[in-house]
Amino acid sequence: MIFEKEILKKIDFITENELRKEILKHGEILSFKKGDVIVREGQYVKILPIVISGLIRVFQTKEDREILLYYVEPSQTCMMSLSACFFNNQSPSQALAMTQTDILAIPSRFITQWQKQYNSWNNFVIKTFRKRYDELLDTFESVAFDHIDKRVIAYLAHRKSQQESTRIKISHQQLANELGTTRVVISRILKQFEIDGKLVLHRAEIELL
Amino acid sequence: MIFEKEILKKIDFITENELRKEILKHGEILSFKKGDVIVREGQYVKILPIVISGLIRVFQTKEDREILLYYVEPSQTCMMSLSACFFNNQSPSQALAMTQTDILAIPSRFITQWQKQYNSWNNFVIKTFRKRYDELLDTFESVAFDHIDKRVIAYLAHRKSQQESTRIKISHQQLANELGTTRVVISRILKQFEIDGKLVLHRAEIELL
DNA sequence: ATAAAACGGTATCAAAAGATACACAGTGTC
DNA sequence: GACACTGTGTATCTTTTGATACCGTTTTAT
Known part of the structure; x- marks a missing residue:
């Protein structure tokens, strides 16, 4: 059982009290066991996952090779889901629970709505993109050099x-x-x-x- | 001389008429010659450039090596500037005009403001992040494999x-x-x-x- | 208990790419 | 024309990494 208190602790980057309430109201806790596939490649994504506990591995497969994109840790969300929700796209990548993982699932319709209403939500969105870009750049550099x-x-x-x-x-x-x-x-x-x-x-x- | 008509053609992804007018009103055309440094590493960025004509090369330097991030073509903006403006950060990268280049400089204060007011602007912002991520991932894969x-x-x-x-x-x-x-x-x-x-x-x- | 699967050590070989060095041809400057 | 600079061709050598193969050990499943 996940308590509200724990959820609130994980979304402390959301500063608006109103939004914190909204998140609790519309978000749904989903639990996955170690090894569960959370999102398949090609699947349409209707919710944005915010990890409350556990760890998600996001990767692509190409000609029997795996390309690790990133891990989603508690308090973080998945950039690929974010962007798939945003554009109503299929997911280009696969997400796998590495351990027992609880996520807070936010229906996709709130993403842009909250972006307009709440600064800290928009910050969260932009930071997610930027952080993953920086990580990928780091990996790229180390692979290249x-x-x-x-x-x-x-x-x-x-x-x-x-x-x-x-x-x-x-x-x-x-x-x-x-x-x-x-x-x-x-x-x-x-x-x-x-x-x-x-x-x-x-x-x-x-x-x- | 850059005519309004040409600018409007380059920002046709902005669908709201009101925003198109705002952009013309607040944006300032800056011109660079081939080889001009547009942004230095470490510089604070106060404007978001939208390329009207020409080509900008964005890269980092590390131990006398250059790491090419991307090129900014007409109708595009620079993800690094976007993110530097957003967080009021120093630019981690350098931007160089590859040819005679005209940009439309948008004061940074409008970025989040327009995100809230205009869907197509927010789309533009998110698409910019996603596109550069995808490009980098492509480059990464080709370097790796x-x-x-x-x-x-x-x-x-x-x-x-x-x-x-x-x-x-x-x-x-x-x-x-x-x-x-x-x-x-x-x-x-x-x-x-x-x-x-x-x-x-x-x-x-x-x-x- | 036995078989199968996962894990790891190691040897050999080949391919890819970087480092270095040297030669020479165009181009531009004075 | 002399000179410097940029651009290119090419040879040699080395390092890094990947591919393959084979073996033994440990864990897991039936």
């Missing part, structure tokens, strides 16, 4: 910063998918890092030192 | 589609900058394409066949 070993380190450091522990649960194959390369390459690099004393490898888990 | 020869061909095809002639004026060095690689690599690839009969090389010019 950095070697994979540096990208692996950056990925692990980022994961570490999101949690308490220094042990990151991920298999070599999954890590390869995240970075758009192959398992062998990742195993090779990780082993070298282990030899260099930067980390310790466990089964489906990497311990940073 | 395509070989350079394919990217060279794609670049040339794109340039050809923008003009009448099949002769593209660009040096190997410039082309290398556009694609984020080195001159030698480009020369090597182009020469191979010439041997394959796909194009003919001239000095600082490539003729597609």
Whole structure:
């Protein structure tokens, strides 16, 4: 059960009290289990999800390759849904619950309406676009100019910063998918890092030192 | 001299008559010569440029490398300016006139105001963000998964589609900058394409066949 | 318990692309 | 004409990464 209090905490970037009430009134909590598909490629999107708890992975598939666009964390929304709602388009990407995830589903008709009425909502919309652009640009730069070993380190450091522990649960194959390369390459690099004393490898888990 | 008629033609995506008048009233035409710097990195941006004629190159520089973000063509605006105006930020990127370029400069205070009042303006804003994201994603995918020869061909095809002639004026060095690689690599690839009969090389010019 | 699937280590080979170096041809300037 | 600068051709070498193959271990499903 999700309490109003928790929802309100996650939408603290909405400063207008009236809008906070509207969101509670029209938003509906939807829950997904780990692995659930939230949006399929090609699906029409009628709601804007705001993540209350959990994590959503948004990606595209192209010729049996996955292209990671971004993760949607609590208090964030999905740029692709936003834009699909806005233009009444099909979703060009797929969204997957990485863990048990609760979202607050806002009917799409409110998006532009609230943009006109509430500054903080419009801010939220624009910030969502800009943030994802910046992230993508970052990824682009690291793919274009950095070697994979540096990208692996950056990925692990980022994961570490999101949690308490220094042990990151991920298999070599999954890590390869995240970075758009192959398992062998990742195993090779990780082993070298282990030899260099930067980390310790466990089964489906990497311990940073 | 730029006539109102020409401006109105370039902003035909603005459907509200009232807004068209507002734009003419508050917008100011600024002209730049080829090579002029329109925005410097770090500069505060107070106006939103809508290109009426010409072409603007928007890019970042990082450790003596250039990262091309996008070109702004007539009827388009610059996403980075939009977002810098919106948040009253410094520009993270640089804008350069590629040819004689006329822009319609809209004072930044109108951006959010018009978003609230006029649907087509809000559409313009959102479309600008989405379009640049999609472009960047495309570039990202081709950098991540395509070989350079394919990217060279794609670049040339794109340039050809923008003009009448099949002769593209660009040096190997410039082309290398556009694609984020080195001159030698480009020369090597182009020469191979010439041997394959796909194009003919001239000095600082490539003729597609 | 046994089979199947997931996970990971490692060796070999090939391809792509970057780095460097050098030569030479046009173009523009004085 | 002498000179500098830009543009291009090309050879050599190295590094990075991907592809493939094979093996052993651990976990999961039936």
